Amino acid sequence: MHELSITRSVVDAVTEHAGGSAVRSLTLEIGRLSGVLPDAVRFCFELCAAGTPCEGAQLVIVDTPGRARCRDCAADVELPDQIPLCPCGSANLEITGGQQLKIRQLEIGD
Amino acid sequence: MCATCGCSGTTAPHEHGHGHTRVITLELDVLAKNDQLAASNRRFFAEHGIVALNLMSSPGAGKTTLLERTIRDVGGELAVSVVEGDQASGLDAERIRATGCAAVQINTGSGCHLDADMVARGIRELGPPDGSVVMIENVGNLVCPALFDLGERAKVVIMSVTEGADKPLKYPQMFRAADLMLLTKVDLLPHVDFDAGRCTALATHVNPGLDVLPVSATRGQGLAAWYAWLRTRRP
Numbered sequence: 001m002h003e004l005s006i007t008r009s010v011v012d013a014v015t016e017h018a019g020g021s022a023v024r025s026l027t028l029e030i031g032r033l034s035g036v037l038p039d040a041v042r043f044c045f046e047l048c049a050a051g052t053p054c055e056g057a058q059l060v061i062v063d064t065p066g067r068a069r070c071r072d073c074a075a076d077v078e079l080p081d082q083i084p085l086c087p088c089g090s091a092n093l094e095i096t097g098g099q100q101l102k103i104r105q106l107e108i109g110d
Numbered sequence: 111m112c113a114t115c116g117c118s119g120t121t122a123p124h125e126h127g128h129g130h131t132r133v134i135t136l137e138l139d140v141l142a143k144n145d146q147l148a149a150s151n152r153r154f155f156a157e158h159g160i161v162a163l164n165l166m167s168s169p170g171a172g173k174t175t176l177l178e179r180t181i182r183d184v185g186g187e188l189a190v191s192v193v194e195g196d197q198a199s200g201l202d203a204e205r206i207r208a209t210g211c212a213a214v215q216i217n218t219g220s221g222c223h224l225d226a227d228m229v230a231r232g233i234r235e236l237g238p239p240d241g242s243v244v245m246i247e248n249v250g251n252l253v254c255p256a257l258f259d260l261g262e263r264a265k266v267v268i269m270s271v272t273e274g275a276d277k278p279l280k281y282p283q284m285f286r287a288a289d290l291m292l293l294t295k296v297d298l299l300p301h302v303d304f305d306a307g308r309c310t311a312l313a314t315h316v317n318p319g320l321d322v323l324p325v326s327a328t329r330g331q332g333l334a335a336w337y338a339w340l341r342t343r344r345p
Contacts, residue, residue, distance in 0.1 A: 002223055002254035010140055017134060024131050028140075035257050035283040071318075082282040083316065091315045095286075103138045109131025 003040035004048070006101070010041075011048045014106055018053050021108035025058035031098035033066040033082065057106075066098030144258055147226035151233065151261025155244070161343045162244040164260050166284060167268035168277075169250030172294040172327055174202050176268065177245055179327040181209045184337050188344075189242035193232040195224040195249045202247065212236060223254035226261055243340065252281040263343055264289040271295050271302055275309035278316050285316045290323065290339060297326040 014026050030038050038061045049055045066079035072090040079085075084093040139145070155162050167173050174194075181190050192213040194203040203215035214235045216228050229246060238244050246262060248255040256265075267288035269277055272295055278285040285291065291313050293306060310322045323339065325332035 002257055005221060005223075005225070006140055006257075009143060013136075013138060013140070013143075017136060017138075021132075033283070035253070083279060084286075092318045101140045103136045103140060105133055105135045105137075107131050107133050 003036055004044045006036055007041050007044035007048045010103060011045075011052055011054050013103060014054055015052050018106060018108045021053065022110065023054045023057040024107040024109055025060060026054070026106040027060040027062060027104040029062045029064055029100050029102040029104050031064040031066065031100040033079070033095060033098035034101045036101055038063060053108075062104065064098055064100055067096045068093035069096050141257065141259075144226045147230060148259035148261040151226055151230055153261075154233070155261060155263065156345075158238070159241040159345050160238055160244055161242075161340075161345070162246060162260070162262045163340075163343070164246050164248060164255070164262035164265045165268060166248045166252070166255045166265065166288070167250060167270075168252050168273060171250070171268045171270045171273065173247050173250070173268050174205055176292065176294060176325070176327040177206060177247060178209050179330075179333065180245075180336070180340075181206070181211045183333065184340070185209070185211065188340070189239050191236050191238045191242060191244055193224075193229060193236060193244065193246045195228070195247060197222075197249060212238075218249055222249055222251050223258050224248050224260060225258045229260045241344075243344075252277070252284045256281075256284040256287045266290045266292060268292045268294055269309070271298055271304040271306065273304075275305050276312060278309065278313040282316045285313050285320065288317065288320060290321045292336060293322060293324040295326060295328075296324045296331055297329040 014023055030036050042059060045059050068079055068084055069076055070086040070088060070090050071092040071094060073088040075086055077086050085091055086093055165173050177192060190211055192206045192211060194213055194215045195218060196202055198217055200215040203213040206213035214232045216232050246260055265288045267284055269291060306324060313322060314320050323332055323335050325336050
């Protein structure tokens with residue numbers, strides 16, 4: 001459950017950037033190769049946000065698919081799961097996307 | 111600017127029934143704080159010529175036994191000290207200290223992994239000498255530790271032949287992050303149904319750049335190759 005400590009870091013960072021204002025919503029980008037489960041983050045969010053400016057904020061999660069470049073055929077492919085495999089049969093891929101774990105934006109106000 | 115109606119947010123109250131909100135674009139990496147602390151650990155290790163390795167595995171794969179044997183075998187040649195991460199107890203640090211090696215125990219409590227800050231505190235307490243090797247034994251867990259950079263020179267995943275050979279496919283994040291896989295307890299191969307060739311193929315499928323070394327910490331098989339690998343990591 002690293003999602004608990006990750007969600008705690010998210011709430012801390014957002015609270016710092018909100019500068020004392022209430023947070024209405026926050027948008028997270030969670031790549032499918034980031035190793036973080038969006039559902040687990042949702043589960044932890046309410047818990048971590050309680051008593052902070054994030055309490056009651058809407059959590060929007062943008063799910064980014066994994067992408068990779070094949071070192072054998074040079075194709076740029078989307079990865080449907082965690083296992084890198086190019087349609088050409090090669091597993092020798094360089095991961096180019098889907099590892100993001102970012103706070104994209106927040107909406108603050110009264 | 112108000113995110114709802116686009117007004118400046120400082121104008122007189124509106125009649126359209128909402129408060130003023132403002133959108134702040136952050137594009138902030140959630141692990142940025144850990145990564146900064148890890149970079150600071152990495153600088154410290156580089157300045158002092160220290161090789162730090164992050165050892166990760168499931169519980170029971172044989173991390174501590176391998177460390178005890180490694181310290182006994184190479185301790186005369188390489189100064190080794192250990193940061194032990196466990197959810198609770200000081201048992202592993204006591205085992206390591208019994209070999210004559212310096213060790214600090216970090217208890218993560220409810221946490222399932224070591225992070226860069228815990229390692230920084232552990233290193234301050236340990237005070238490893240210049241030019242030494244610091245083994246960081248992470249919490250036994252193949253999921254969470256893969257995400258947290260500790261500032262190590264290399265990540266080593268340890269897997270034993272008493273586990274399922276398909277683990278690299280079940281925990282791809284870990285095997286993708288690792289630089290070296292040590293396949294431990296190979297002395298048990300005649301007694302267990304474990305296809306080492308298949309396991310190695312699956313691990314290198316997930317991570318084509320992964321080095322794989324089969325070892326037995328109790329019988330000594332393959333340890334020379336592990337120590338050779340360790341020597342090549344020194345500055």
